[in-house]
Amino acid sequence: MVRTIRLTINGRTHEIETDDQRALLWVLREDLNLTGTKFGCGMGFCGACTVIVDRQAVRSCTTPVSAAAGKHVLTIEGLATDGQLHPLQQAFLERHAFQCGFCTPGMIMNAYGLLLQSPNPTRQEILDAMEGNLCRCGSYHRIVDAIEEAAARLRGGKQQ
């Protein structure tokens, strides 16, 4: 059904007139030109499209935009504040926890969702939470290390 949907994305409120069954992914990418969120599989199998909706990591390719109506959406573009990288971004950057980079926004957002729920995860909890995010380049070890490091920095309050 075409209707006006109001949602907050990266702190900015948008009103979008569109079919409310469209996937959030495509509204972000095509209507709002927020291309940091990636299309990888279209069925929630790879995690490249992960964004945060009201503090939960979701697969935007299988989330209808209606499910985000009235809610706060955070994408990779909204993660850095005042030009300061988020500790997750900083740790991914420093540890080179990426190669081609295509899965990276989804990895970072999924990890962000994990740390919201569980600020002090064990290594096994990180592995479990990240299991649905695929990286074909095989940067998995570095990604886990980066998440551990970012979690520690966040708990410490300040970036070191």
Next chain:
Amino acid sequence: MKPTEITRRELLAGAGLYVMIPVEILLAQEPERLPARAGYPTDFNAYLRIGPDGSVTGYAGKVELGQGAMTALAQLLAEELDVPYERVTMVLGDTELCPWDMGTFGSLTVRQFGPVFRAAAAEARAALLEMASEKLGVPVQDLEVRDGIVRERRNPERAVSYGALVAGRRIERRVSHATVKAPGAFQILGTAPSRKDGLEKVTGRAIYAGDVRLPGLLRARILRPPAHGAVLRELDTSEAEKIPGVQIVRDGNFVAVLHPQWDLADLALKRIRAKFEFQEVPLDDSNIFEHLVKNAPPPHTVHQQGDLAVGEKLAQIRLEATYLNSYVAHAPLETHSATAVVQGGKVTVWAGTQTPFRLKTQIAETLKIPEQNVRVITPYVGGGFGGKSASQQALEAARLAQLTGRPVQVVWDRAEEFFYDTFRPAAVVKIRAGLDAEQRLVFWDFYVYCAGDREAQQFYDIPHQRTLASGGWGSNPPGLHPFVVGPWRAPSVNTNTFARESHIDALAAQAGIDPVEFRMRHLRDPRMRRVLEAAASKFGWKPMKLPSGRGVGVSCAMYLGTYTAMMAEIEIDRNSGEIRVQRVVLAQDQGLVVNPDGSRQQMEGGIMMGLGYALTEEVRFRGRMVLDRNFDTYRIPRFSWMPRIETVLIENPEAPASGCGEPPIVNVGAAVANAFYDATGVRLYQLPMTPERVKQALAKT
């Protein structure tokens, strides 16, 4: 993103420094390292530009697939020019701005293009020194360069920056003599600076071909046949056309739905009713190997020495086996994507491709326009692994842009990515070999069908041997494969290594000799011996007779000049048949290491990716239909698979850089299969080693 940020004319008219030097001078200094130069520009201006502010821009026809080309090339340039790495920016894969290149594959960026690029920088530095010498009135030999500033050694106050030297002037200078730095003088090569692509990739600002946005851009979804070779017989687009904003384009069998939004174009595509006709081909993943052996083209001799008949007579123990591997998909996270715009007879295409210059030619042929009217721009590529050497999606985008007169973007969905992938060919390797009374290998007869001949030749010391290869990942007789095959990370070599190293292991078991010791007895090349020793030392390898029950395995391989040895430790769940790889050690000698962290990224990534073809990855198909369409059935490695990984880089800076993107993956199949034998006493002859195959093999004992 604007279609044209900088044109060639602007570039050439700019205030930068253009050094005109024949490239041959430098190329001649390193004859053994040189590629065939055909096609590479001799004019150094093609490779670099020094801006008035002293910043440096490097140009290369290579592309950034994640392998770190942008970073490694920037390091080479910064090193030879003596400028800070941070001041170097790389422009890659733009056919209008960058010098021609054959493509980004074969781990060639540093190995083959690196010397050309370094030479360009060294020549520019020499020219700048001459210019500084004139400006300062100081002989060249009394000058030094640091951070892009030329100074008199004894009087550092007398200085001039590269930027000041070139400011506002166009200089065409030739130098008669220049040399590249010796390894001992390196300051930037051999270090691991922050990746050039890092900031954009962690912030989501990195642009891939499907992220290009242009005014009036249409997204295209294309009608696909259910099987390769199918012909469109009936078409009804009436339901699709009911979606507002939809445009249908038909050109023969080629039917596309266009809409400003990808998902709505996709919705419309799903409403098209089409009937295709195709012939059933009686092939599937169970009978393919028989078919390949029967229909492969006649073999060619890769290598022959001694006399096989003599070797066979000397043999006391003979061992014969057949090794199989299935079709494997590239499955990059970014599906094939491209954006095309036609303006005034000129077409510009942003493409996720490994071969921008070849694509430029293909686009010109497809659109029937002159090549100089085609520009291919390669933004970041979301993984390639050989699969983006083919760029059908870019031809589709260009064709639709021409047909509609609008900018068009094509982003394949995951099912298209599997359907049109140029799979790693299914292959068969037959090996016969024998040991004499002293347990030495006396003959080796290796016949590879369909994988390709790369690194098929034996490197163990065996007096009587022959290597035959039939077919490969390049061109094949029609009907041999039910779909297109192509290069997949280290083409041929995963298959050939799995077969050779499994067989060597089996022979070691027959001989009752520790598999590392058995290999060492047959290895003369000191570099191969050294990587094997390094791997064994890191792993803590304890000599044993196979099978020891521990579940450890070893494999050695050569890949285009890079030496690798891998050891793996596994656990087997005998109920489920699942193999779990717990630890992998990889030692590698790739000669000069431009960036050790970049090399380790490739090693870690290659090991992880290799676990896929070793354990789960195989394309299921029926006739010319591809049954795997997404990551639910086609299982690639994920976080829970992570073994402990340890990498050893051999220091060998005097040997030319031989590349590191592909070698790390080639041993995984054999190292795991050999560990399986060590654990169970049962040999697995087919990749991938799926739970079903494991259970079947164990049930036979």
